[in-house]
Amino acid sequence: MIPYQYNLRSIWVRRVTAIITVLGVALVTAVLAAALMLAAGVKKSVSVGGQDDVAIIMRAGATGELESGVDESAVGLVLSQPGLAQENGKPIGGGEIVVVVALDKLGAIGFSNVNMRGYSDQSLKLRPNLKLVEGALPKPGTDEAMVGRGILGRFKGLTLGDQISVRKNRPLRIVGVFEDGGSGAESEIWADVVTVRAAFGRQSGVSVVRARLASAGGIEAFRAVIESDKRLGLKVKSEPDFLAAQSEGLSKFLTIMGFIVSLFFSLGAIIGATITMHAAVAHRTREIGTLRALGFSRYAILMGFLMEALVMTVTGGAIGLLAALALSSTKISMMNPATWSELVFALAPSTQAFVTAGLFSVGMGLLGGFLPAVRASRISPLAALRS
Amino acid sequence: MSAEQSKSVGSAISIKGVVKEFTRGGQTLRVLDSLDLHVPEGSFEALMGPSGSGKSTLLNLIAGLDKPTSGEITVAGARLDKMSDAEITAWRAANVGIVFQSYNLLPVLTALENVELPLLLHKMTSAERKKRAQIALDIVGLSDRMGHYPRMLSGGQEQRVAIARAIVNDPKVIIGDEPTGDLDRNSADEILKLFEQLNRELGKTIIMVTHDPEAAERATVIRRLNKGVLA
């Protein structure tokens, strides 16, 4: 093998070109890593805080809370089934209603939908991480609401003390701001379930029932009971399963988009690497010939030049990953098609994102360096004699 | 007319008390030390001396490629040491022709186009440019190679193209830094013949650095430079 210093030094000799190449690869890697971190961020924020022993009971055909409807009569029936955790002789659980409201975006044209959840004191028991960070909890039975920290200030009316209108002369006043460990609930408006049902004319029922199981393992038995009653037309999902499905569409979309875009971007970076390596080889014809004359094999030359390309792209990859990492505190607001409403989330660094983007940069080096390396390996030892 | 007068009036090149120092890594190297030189118009001079004695440095000063640390340099009537870079550049385009040891032709241009190159610096129609370049190539005996690219020419032919390029502007002074250094005997002879011809028939002032005593013999004056001082 050629001593690696030979290739490292020649990168240094052509450092301007090398730096330009490294930057190109860094940009591509940063884009891919950021896209994958976005996808991971969606997953994380939607599924964070999902508890194995919380069951969600919804309409059999529904894919989300918005589509689902559970009749008032069924709520009592569901909660009276065995297998639920009890407190003071009563099951822990209750109905929640989910609707969306169209609100004007701040800092962007148009409106978007925001999830509004009608909750009861039972809902709070099922979310141990939820805590008020500002203001007060809405008083039950009033037109008061609290807003998740994620969407706070991102829409018209969603600030403490402000109000949004849901019905004629009955605005909802925002009296509190809450956080919930970064979960999807932080992108919601919460108000008393009775208030929301009245405002949206949903007197006949709720969207879903949430309940705590006596044990996480008890879900199968509980499901068997609920789902066997065909008249109810309901299904049971564990909270983590349900949440995972809510993030699937958007995170898949972001992942696929990320790959497509990076693929096109990487063509540019690969061409850049090829240009650099091609010049590096063309300029060292005499040197390479000398190496061959000294007895280095074609293979050794090939590997030496591939390594030279790899050193550049992997360095670029590392810089790109660092740049993506620097973005990880950035909050993004995007519509989640699964809930029809805006989800605010942060880019989440994940091992998968890093490994994938890292491998991508290696791939760019191999592809960009291959042809020039082959060319280098074909140089005849006689080239050493030419001037 | 006194000797002194004839020197300054008829001088193509007049150098008085020129010092040239280079500073490298904190050390100052005095390459030319209070050098005086007068080259009369129409003279063909050879400059000899050991390697590192300052020959190239002196030629660069004459061509206005570099400036003296101190002293006066007058070439073709212009005080180079007092001129700005831009002025020197414009002056050089009209008054000196340079012939390099390694020809330095542009590989992407044909012989004719290489010769035309300096004419682009002057207002001139392209037809006129071409005609003048053809004349210059004719003088160096290469009218049959006008469309050839440098890589299709021999070293001697390349150097003749370079000479054509140097004279196409009709400069008063031609300088050559080892113009025959890379050439075999025969080619070198042709180049030297060409220089003689330019000197005799066109009255060009030529100053040429060479290591080759035979080449130096062709010149009318031989000067020797040693450790920055003319002998």
Next chain:
Amino acid sequence: MNLPGLAVRNIYRNPVRLALTVAGVAVALLTFVTLRTAVMSWDEAKNYTLKDRLVTRHKVTFVMDLPKNYADDVRDLKGADGKPLIRASTFLNWFGGKDPAHENDFFATIAADHTTFLTVYDEIKIPDDQLKAFNETRNGAVVGDLLAAKFNWKVGDNVTLESPIFGARENGEPWAFKIVGLYSTTSKAVDRLTFYFRWDYMNDGVRAEAKDRVGWIASRSVDAARAAEVTAAIDKRFDDADTQTLAQDEATFFQGFMGMVSSVLAIMSYLSYIILAILGLILANAISMSVRERTNEYASMKAIGFRAKTLASLILTESTLIALAGAIPGVILSYLIVDVALGDFLEYNLANFFPVFRVKFWTYAEAVAAATVIGLFAGIVPALTVARLNVVENLRRVA
């Protein structure tokens, strides 16, 4: 021979590098054009909307509908002078239908009042005999010709759909439709991928509390110039009712949806700048390399008497020309891939998201201008280097 000519010849000196650079610039511009077109397609689609077509929906949320009598009230709305403000009006419901045979293919299913629908959407064309059949068949449906081609549906076919919103029909029967017609359109304001069926058939089948409710009302005002006045009149009409409305002209309505995709559009804009940065790096790399290799030539030219300014402009010309050399195939490639291939594909298959996906002339212009300017900038550093080139130093390396 002249100086630009020399720049051109310098470009051809290294054909492999030239080919790579041109390819790099072309691919980068193709990516740029694709991203810009995706961003602009929303704006572009807005141009097809009609200023005199108004959409009236629930003020607070799309999940709630309006009482059917609102549709009558809108239709009969009069101005202060007692003259009608609306010349045609219809009402529609989002059905959310899914075909179990095409589980993973989304398509829009909309219940429309067949008696008034075509007066508001007069871009929709249905052959007379098929229109007659639609009027005579209660469970009849007219389907966009592109959707029909996609699913291989023909006039006379029976299709059963499921609706997660409405569940089964009240009488327990499935939602069974008969395709009685195929429609085409004369404008891109309406897609050709929707499954329209009769509103009365839907109203028969829904549960009691969902009966006589309409999702939204679409109307044509008497005068496009009075859109603002008419929409305000509609909202005012229901201001004291339990349910308030939000009436908008079609363009404003459409613009509202931008909010839902604004972050995706913003990301795509950022990406289009990043690809320009990559383009700049490719050009800077190529030009700085070429100039470096030719340092001695520039030194000799300087020695001959060329001014720094001349040499710098020679290099800038070269780098700009390379960028242009890549921009031309880039534009051609963009036309073929984005405008022709991708445009057709998206407009036929994803018209709900990209009703119009065509490259605007300005996008091409933007791409070429960006490449040219970037090419010029890419040459600046090498040009300065050569302008500052020390002739003596560089000639010494050779001699």
